[in-house]
Amino acid sequence: MQVSGTAARQGNLDLCLEFTDTVDWRTSDHAKDRLVTYADLVSWSQRKGVVDDKEAKRLLRLAREEDVTAGGVLEKARVLREATYRIFSAAAHGRKAGPEDVKILNDYLGRAMAQMEVQMTDEGYKLGWRTEALADRMLYPIAKSAAELLTSERLDRVSECANEEEGCGSLFIDGSKSHSRRWCSMDSCGNKVKLRTYYRRHKKTSGSG
Numbered sequence: 725m726q727v728s729g730t731a732a733r734q735g736n737l738d739l740c741l742e743f744t745d746t747v748d749w750r751t752s753d754h755a756k757d758r759l760v761t762y763a764d765l766v767s768w769s770q771r772k773g774v775v776d777d778k779e780a781k782r783l784l785r786l787a788r789e790e791d792v793t794a795g796g797v798l799e800k801a802r803v804l805r806e807a808t809y810r811i812f813s814a815a816a817h818g819r820k821a822g823p824e825d826v827k828i829l830n831d832y833l834g835r836a837m838a839q840m841e842v843q844m845t846d847e848g849y850k851l852g853w854r855t856e857a858l859a860d861r862m863l864y865p866i867a868k869s870a871a872e873l874l875t876s877e878r879l880d881r882v883s884e885c886a887n888e889e890e891g892c893g894s895l896f897i898d899g900s901k902s903h904s905r906r907w908c909s910m911d912s913c914g915n916k917v918k919l920r921t922y923y924r925r926h927k928k929t930s931g932s933g
């Protein structure tokens with residue numbers, strides 16, 4: 725079903741992986757969490773089309789009025805994110821996820837499902853989310869995306885960036901025909917690793933010669 729805007733992201737299997745990518749260099753000793761505040765979570769969600777501009781404004785206002793709630797949601801978002809990372813990293817390496825992580829995902833999925841509804845549009849019907857600005861509403865599409873990816877045949881295609889030496893830890897769906905994509909991106913990790921390999925080989929050659 726092709727729908728636009730916020731609803732279109734519902735079918736997006738990548739969304740949950742993009743969410744895990746809000747930690748840079750996550751498997752290194754200098755991992756950097758880019759979700760420092762609730763506002764960071766809202767603006768990430770806005771950039772990804774998970775919430776629209778109006779919703780984002782409403783959520784930020786809500787957060788200002790109820791900062792404890794906002795802090796709690798940020799904490800929950802991180803718990804969901806880390807469980808999601810562990811589940812798909814395990815899948816990328818041909819391992820089963822830990823049942824406790826699947827349980828975390830299921831808790832959020834249950835909450836997400838309770839917020840889904842059929843909406844009537846000029847073109848027909850679509851699956852959407854209840855519109856009340858619940859502070860954790862961005863977590864619903866993320867949980868749904870994770871559940872869908874985990875149970876889809878695309879799960880085979882989930883990979884983790886091969887730049888292990890620097891601890892990239894980015895997850896992606898390998899869309900290449902040959903199942904041979906190794907890097908989160910050629911521009912960053914791919915080229916870096918290639919250069920590193922080249923220099924090492926070169927050093928070895930010049931050292932032995």
Ligand SMILES: [Zn+2]
Nearest residue numbers: 885892908913
């Ligand atoms: Zn990478």
